[in-house]
Amino acid sequence: MASAGGLPLDVVRLTMLREVALRGSIAGAARTLGLTPSAVSQQLSVLEREAGTALLSRSARGVQLTGAAAALVARTESILAVLEHARADLDRLSGSTAGQLRIGTVASAAAALVSPAASRLAIEHAEIRLTVTVAEPSRSIDALVAGDLDLAVVDVYDGVPVPVPDYLHQTELRVEPLVVVARPGVLAPRRRPTLLMLAEADWVMPPAEAACGQAVRVACREAGFEPRVRWETDDMLLLVRAVAAGHGVAVLPRLAVDDRMADVVIRPLARPAMQRRLLALTRASSADRPIVQTVLAALNF
Amino acid sequence: MASAGGLPLDVVRLTMLREVALRGSIAGAARTLGLTPSAVSQQLSVLEREAGTALLSRSARGVQLTGAAAALVARTESILAVLEHARADLDRLSGSTAGQLRIGTVASAAAALVSPAASRLAIEHAEIRLTVTVAEPSRSIDALVAGDLDLAVVDVYDGVPVPVPDYLHQTELRVEPLVVVARPGVLAPRRRPTLLMLAEADWVMPPAEAACGQAVRVACREAGFEPRVRWETDDMLLLVRAVAAGHGVAVLPRLAVDDRMADVVIRPLARPAMQRRLLALTRASSADRPIVQTVLAALNF
DNA sequence: TAGAACCGTAAGTTTTGCTAATGCTAGCTG
DNA sequence: CAGCTAGCATTAGCAAAACTTACGGTTCTA
Structure with a gap:
């Protein structure tokens, strides 16, 4: 009333x-x-x-x-x-890149992309205070929308839709192939393996809930077989260790695998290769802040 | 720093x-x-x-x-x-027309349009509290933009541009002819007068700064003569009195002249007649408020 | 049936924002 | 050119707004 x-x-x-x-x-x-x-x-x-x-x-x-x-x-x-x-x-008018920037990133990009970028920024732009949080794409996106993050590094796999609100601003950071990780000798030499060649192998995989795990499973089915999954873990490092220990083969994004890992070989898939795209997302309203632009540039190598 | x-x-x-x-x-x-x-x-x-x-x-x-x-x-x-x-x-969801509405209006529309509308609203929508301020169009528009008014009734004369910011919402209230006001016997009977017929008459006019005064002066010049202005005043009532007192003829918007005025005759101009348009302006952001819609409806007769 | 999680209200405290008073500078005016 | 006016900033004091603490009530869950 x-x-x-x-x-x-x-x-x-x-x-x-x-x-x-x-x-x-x-x-x-x-x-x-x-x-x-x-x-x-x-x-x-x-x-x-x-x-x-x-x-x-x-x-x-x-x-x-x-x-x-x-x-x-x-x-x-x-x-x-x-x-x-x-x-x-205000930032643009003052040209200032000072301030805080909160980044959310998928684990595999954290080591290979975000960490080097942070190191570079610490030298060239000491006035920027970065805060990095490792989180899955959907969680990062939610946090970005809610204003708890300023920048989200997410990955998109072929055939696995990630709902990105269209008022978010996207920058493509990297398109990278998925590679086969296996113990030395498991793969036929000198030829790029196809998924079908691995139909009878044991597999090490991220869980089906993870986009990577889902993408690989879908691809295997499309190739005509159901992968025998022996190990399942979210932890990329552990995953590669499992391959090294002989528990199976894995198909992973290139960046997720440390080059210097012993006891494993890394081989690109035969064409048509699978790939994932790494995207940097920001709110459209903050996309033109100098600090955001600077960090994006650092992420872009 | x-x-x-x-x-x-x-x-x-x-x-x-x-x-x-x-x-x-x-x-x-x-x-x-x-x-x-x-x-x-x-x-x-x-x-x-x-x-x-x-x-x-x-x-x-x-x-x-x-x-x-x-x-x-x-x-x-x-x-x-x-x-x-x-x-x-909020207003729309509650369907409520309650509240205050501040109107600015040109003088000539105040008596003929706004006042009757206010009377009607007082009966049919007692919950609306109107505040009416008489002001010139440019002042009303400024006040509207500044948020000091919610609705502005302004007039636009042919050939006299009124700069209306395009983010204001416009509603046409009335298109009305300009009429000749003169003492009985001054005009030729039974024929609609042209401006040129009044070239030799003395004139009573609003000042040149007022849109109406400007419009009439321009029209006279286009008709080929410079009007001999004997009386100049902003006050419409006084203006018609001056005509009644024999100081000259006037050309005014129909609504500005009281029908029941003694000692003057009112005659529409021959075609092509001059006309003015009465507009109601609101901020676009408030245009769909029920209270605004209701008042607009009342103004529209 | 107790506990946890949630909401609201009441009273007390802290924070915020405003006024009043004062001093300063720049332009106008007789 | 002295004096007046209009404008802005700063300070101290006060009042209002907003937050916390404390408490009581309800619903779902273990």
Whole structure:
């Protein structure tokens, strides 16, 4: 019955509402905001008065957003994007690359791409403070959208769709072949192996949930066989060790395998080869920040 | 030397900066914000710290915006537009027409259009609180853009350009002919007068600065004569009185003349007649608010 | 049936933001 | 050219806003 007054909507409170929408509960939002649930609850009450409408249907077990709240959250996203654009304007005008940049990356790119880039940046751009978090693509993307990351390095395998929101800005970092990893002598010499040649071999693989594991399994099936998986692990290092120990062969992205690993040979697949693409994602609103551009350049070798 | 930190830009402070940009001085902004200059000055200092850059070059005589400040102001406009869209969302979802609406209108439409509409609304939509301000089109438009008005009723005369920013939403309220106002007996009976017939008459006119005065003067010149202006006034009522008192003839918008005025006759001009268009302008971000739609409907008779 | 997780309200404390008072500089004016 | 006005910044004090702590209630789960 509250009159829908013309009270101005406070942006801070709106971002709190957005955080609630994102986390699903007031308590969750409070955690990521670094506040007590009580504070968030109070501010949301004020926001409801400002809006003149109920925004949350509160139950003892979490809260539910009303339609009005959903609309406000959508508008809030726009506002936050504009604010980030404003920040980018400032950076661009001052040409400053100073500041913090939070990167999320897939494990295989962490060692081969991100770490060298970080070393280079530490020398050439000491004013940049990098924070690197290893995470799977879908988690990185969520964190990027939520504003918990500034840049996400993700990988895309042929035939394994990764849902990238189209308001994210993409840069292709690398297209790399998948290679066969095996013990010396297992593969026929001097010829690029095909998947079919490995139909009778034992396999070492990432789990089917991982994009890499899924892509290889699909490719094997398309080649006409079901791989006999003997070892399954997410850890690339462990995976190559398993090959070295004789537990089977593996097909992995080139970057995931350390060249200097003993007791294994690395051989590219015969054409048509499988490949994965490494992408760097940023929010469109921060894509033109100098700091982002600089880090991207460093990642691009 | 302040590090361009990643501090979040506060929207309230950004709107203060925008107000300074609009008014040209901190003191001016403080007046329209209902604050003391000190408060504004302090908040702008904080904003500069948040932005990591100088935003104002302060001199004893007013302030000058830096490029960074101009960029921030532009972004702030976007944010305010989004906030207004959010408000419109809420209104639409609740279907509520409650609230305040501030109208600016040209004088001639005030009596003939806005006043009747206000009366009707008072009966059918008592929950709407109207505030009507009579002002010239250019002033109304400025106030509309600045957010001091919600709806502007302006007039556009043929050949007199009125610069309407294209992000304003336009609704045509009325297209009306200009009519000749004269004492009885001055005009030839039964025939629509042309301007040229009035070449030798004395004229009563709005000043040349007013759009109406300008339009009529231009039309007279195009008809081949320079009108002999005997009376000049902005006040439409006084203007018609001057005609009644025998000081000359006038050419005015139909709505500007009270039908029941004694001692004058009103006659439409022969074709091609002059005309003016009455437009209702709103910010695009508030155009779909139910309250705006309702008031527009009332204005449209 | 106890515990955990969630929400809201009330009271107390800290932080923020505003005003009032004061001093400064630059332009205008008689 | 002295004096007036308009503008801006800084300081100290105060009031309002926002957060924390403490507590009570509800629902799902072990």
